Amino acid sequence: MKRIANQLDVHPEALRGWVKRAEVDEGTVPGTTSTDAARIAELEREVKELRRARAILKSALAFFAAELDRPLR
Numbered sequence: 001m002k003r004i005a006n007q008l009d010v011h012p013e014a015l016r017g018w019v020k021r022a023e024v025d026e027g028t029v030p031g032t033t034s035t036d037a038a039r040i041a042e043l044e045r046e047v048k049e050l051r052r053a054r055a056i057l058k059s060a061l062a063f064f065a066a067e068l069d070r071p072l073r
Contacts, residue, residue, distance in 0.1 A: 001019070005012040024031035032040070 001015055002012045005015040008015065020029070021034060023029045025033050025035075027033075
């Protein structure tokens with residue numbers, strides 16, 4: 001691997017990482033594929049956004065509920 005890395009003018013660890021990623025993506029070794037990892041990251045971003053929106057809506061609900069409970073002048 002070191003010889004091939006030198007021929008490609010890349011660091012051997014970079015080449016090792018690429019080979020490992022290719023093996024996982026091909027299914028020859030167990031692990032999370034690149035496609036699955038990208039989908040997981042996308043879903044985690046979506047969950048974070050939805051939690052933030054939920055917190056905002058909860059705050060708005062509390063504010064307007066308090067407004068309804070105030071006596072009219």
